[in-house]
Amino acid sequence: PEDMTLLRQAVEAAVSDGTSYELEIRAFRKDGETLVCLARGFAEIAFDGRAERLFGSLQDITEYKRSVDELLRSNEKYRELAENLNDVLYAVDADGTITYVSPPVKSVFGYTPDELVGKHFAHIIHPEDLDTVRLAFAEVLQGRLYPRDYRIRTKSGEYRWIRTSSRPIHEGEQP
Numbered sequence: 001p002e003d004m005t006l007l008r009q010a011v012e013a014a015v016s017d018g019t020s021y022e023l024e025i026r027a028f029r030k031d032g033e034t035l036v037c038l039a040r041g042f043a044e045i046a047f048d049g050r051a052e053r054l055f056g057s058l059q060d061i062t063e064y065k066r067s068v069d070e071l072l073r074s075n076e077k078y079r080e081l082a083e084n085l086n087d088v089l090y091a092v093d094a095d096g097t098i099t100y101v102s103p104p105v106k107s108v109f110g111y112t113p114d115e116l117v118g119k120h121f122a123h124i125i126h127p128e129d130l131d132t133v134r135l136a137f138a139e140v141l142q143g144r145l146y147p148r149d150y151r152i153r154t155k156s157g158e159y160r161w162i163r164t165s166s167r168p169i170h171e172g173e174q175p
Contacts, residue, residue: 003025003026003027004025006023006025007023007025007039010023010039010041011041011054011056014041014042014043014051014054015043015051015054016051018042018043018045018051019042020040020041020042021039021040021041021042022038022039022040023038023039024036024037024038024039024061024065025037025039027058034062035060035062036060036061036062036065037058037059037060037061037062038058038059038061039056039057039058040056040057040059041054041055041056041057042054042055042056043055083102083103083104085102085104086104087102087104088101088102088104088105088108088109089101089102090102090105091169092121092137094141094174094175095120096120096121096122096134096137097118097119097120097121098116098117098118098119098120098121099117100113100117101113101116101117108160109124109152109154109155109160110154110155110156111124111154111155115155121133121137122134124152124153125150125151125152125153126150126151126152126153126159128151129150129151132148132150133148133150136148136150137166140166140167140168141168141175143168145165145166145167146165147163147164147165148163148164148165148166149161149162149163150162150164
């Protein structure tokens with residue numbers, strides 16, 4: 001009933017002032033199943049300002065909404081997992097810019113994720129290890145995977161040995 005009231009108000013507004021509308025509503029099939037529909041419409045206004053015709057459509061978006069809800073739940077589950085591990089999870093783009101760091105980075109290296117995201121990984125690598133890490137990064141992008149040991153500078157300036165295991169994530173053909 002509430003959804004139908006909203007739809008009625010949207011249609012009345014379109015008829016009175018020529019605006020269009022788009023809103024999600026619940027609809028019910030004869031068998032009682034609830035659907036989520038996208039209602040769209042507009043009124044064609046004549047020269048004298050009166051609504052001459054009303055155009056509208058209903059699109060069943062139930063499966064789309066279920067998929068979006070499932071994806072959001074899945075993302076939330078993995079976000080919680082990443083943020084509650086003791087290991088530091090990270091992502092860098094193909095240029096080496098850090099795009100994600102999990103919150104445990106604070107307890108391990110002293111940085112907050114915001115202090116590292118947007119910076120190139122070279123920013124925190126020990127100068128003596130930088131060439132090795134750059135070579136390893138290029139190998140990972142080509143699919144050669146094995147653990148790497150190198151030193152990371154902590155926020156306090158000391159260096160700490162770490163072991164990473166990385167793999168490329170592809171978007172289409174691009175890592």
